[in-house]
Amino acid sequence: MxxxxxxxxxxxxxxxxxxxxxxxxxxxxxxxxxxxxxxxxxxxxxxxxxxxxxxxxxxxxxxxxxxHPRGPLIAAASITHEQWRVDVVELGGGTLVSVREDIGERSGEQIVAAVGATVAKLRRDYSDRIRGIGIAAPGTVSRDLMLDASSLGWRDVDLAAIWPKADIFVAGNDATLAASAESHRGLAAGASVALHLRVEAGLGGAVVDGGKVLVGALGAAGEFGHMPFGDPTVTCPCGARGCWGTAVDGSALARLQGHDLPRDPISYARRIISSSDPEPAAATATVATALGRGIAGLVNGLDPDLVTLGGLGVDLLTAAPERIEEAYRAGLMGFRRESPPPVLAAALGDDGPLLGAAEEAWTALLTALT
Ligand SMILES: [Zn+2]
Missing domain, CATH: 1.10.10.10 (Winged helix-like DNA-binding domain superfamily/Winged helix DNA-binding domain)
Incomplete structure (x- = not known):
């Protein structure tokens, strides 16, 4: 072409x-x-x-x-801590069909098998028009497509088994892909430097510099949740102590209220954050403060135009905006306080990781068509 x-x-x-x-x-x-x-x-x-x-x-x-009604398509998948989903996406980003299922108690290998079976069925349903796949995963993905998701207890899960020998196969960290999507089709489009932070079980994110995601030497940059902004007496599932992610997610809300670690950390956190009872509200305020303070540290270090929040960050921004704002401003260097970069809910919301995966796969497909 x-x-x-x-x-x-x-x-x-x-x-x-x-x-x-x-x-x-x-x-x-x-x-x-x-x-x-x-x-x-x-x-x-x-x-x-x-x-x-x-x-x-x-x-x-x-x-x-x-x-074209018979044109090429992409399968875009996202795996979160509670659910997996596969969409079939056409040129332009439109979704033709979406399949989703709860993760439940299954292992990483079982989820890979379930997603793989769905992708194989969709390829038959669409008469082999699906030309490649993009996957957003809740952890770090190595160059040979092995997934480590410490908060799920998954290690060395082979994502390539979802579609062995696919012509186009891209996979990455969910927060990184959400950052990329937000810079393509969301609030950060056109920003010179954008910071995206996604709170789920833990916290991840990415810096996007002039539309380009900073991925790091090993492809594992953006693990901001593992910066030691948290309580140094708390051990993180990653093995380090004092990780910021353990101070801003569902595990933090549970610890502050003396609850056991929930099996559904996202839904649990959403229930607590939306509650107006005094105890959950106090825990939410503490977590919102920890989020705002950490954002200030990153803004001081990275100097972005704006900060977008995804996942539970949006819930916290809705429930306790003044706590986030207060801690954010207090942590900013004086010269930044006059007009601090805004902290906003990401426009693409919970679809960000899947849309980012679709975007990456389409970028690869458009290049392959030439
Ligand atoms: Zn950690």
């Missing part, structure tokens, strides 16, 4: 439903050449056209560029 054709597909992916006229302008090609390009991509079953909604401006009617 030509460079122009790839550029056109990228434009349609980034702006689904873009008119043919606008797409032509964006890739800097004349109307005649664009018509020819669209025709060629239609024959290749990559692109189709639909009548554009009239914009009210004068000029010849144009058409919208949409995914």
């Amino acid at each position: 030509t460079t122009r054709a790839t550029e056109l597909l990228r434009v349609v992916h980034a702006r689904p439903g873009v008119t043919r006229a606008d797409a032509a302008r964006l890739i800097g090609v004349g109307t005649g050449a664009t018509t020819e390009l669209v025709g060629r991509l239609g024959q290749a079953e990559l692109l189709a056209e639909a009548p554009a909604t009239p914009s009210g401006t004068r000029g010849r009617p144009t058409t919208s560029l949409i995914p």
Whole structure:
């Protein structure tokens, strides 16, 4: 495929439903050449056209560029501490179908088998149109696709078994992928430096510098939850002491109230954070303060334009915004207090990791189509 054709597909992916006229302008090609390009991509079953909604401006009617009804698709999967999900995603990011199931008491290998069986069924259902997969996982993913999820007690789980010998297979940490998605299609789009933090069981995140996620030498950057901003007497599932993540998640809320560690740490935390009873509210306030203080430390160190929060961070921001704000401001260096970077709920919410996985897989597929 030509460079122009790839550029056109990228434009349609980034702006689904873009008119043919606008797409032509964006890739800097004349109307005649664009018509020819669209025709060629239609024959290749990559692109189709639909009548554009009239914009009210004068000029010849144009058409919208949409995914071809028999075009390539991506499977996007996310595994959280309580649920796994697989979506089939078309060019432009639209979801055709979504399958989800609770994790329950199953091991990492059993979850990999369950997700793998679903992916195999979806590939048959869509007549082999699914060309690759992106996976968001709740831990660190090595270059050879082995997952360690310390808070689930999973070690060396082979993610590649979900789709052995897939042409396109990308997998990464959920918080890192959520940060990437937020920078592509969320509040951090266009930021020079953005910090995304995701509280689930523990805390993860990523720094996005000029649209590029800082992944680190081993691909394991962004483990901000394991910075020692927490109580040094508390041992983290990662093996270290005093990790910040143990001060801001469901385990912190349980410890503060003298409860046992819950089996459903996310749902448990959501119940506590939304409660107005005095004891849960006091625990929520303590955790919100720990979150705000840590964010200040990261803002002092990284100097981002904005901070977006995902997962339980959104619940805390809703329930105790003044506690977060107060601790955040108190921890900021004086010169930053005049106009501190805003701390906001991520626009993509709980879908962030899955959308990030879909985005990574589509980026790889668009490159492979050339
Ligand atoms: Zn830790």
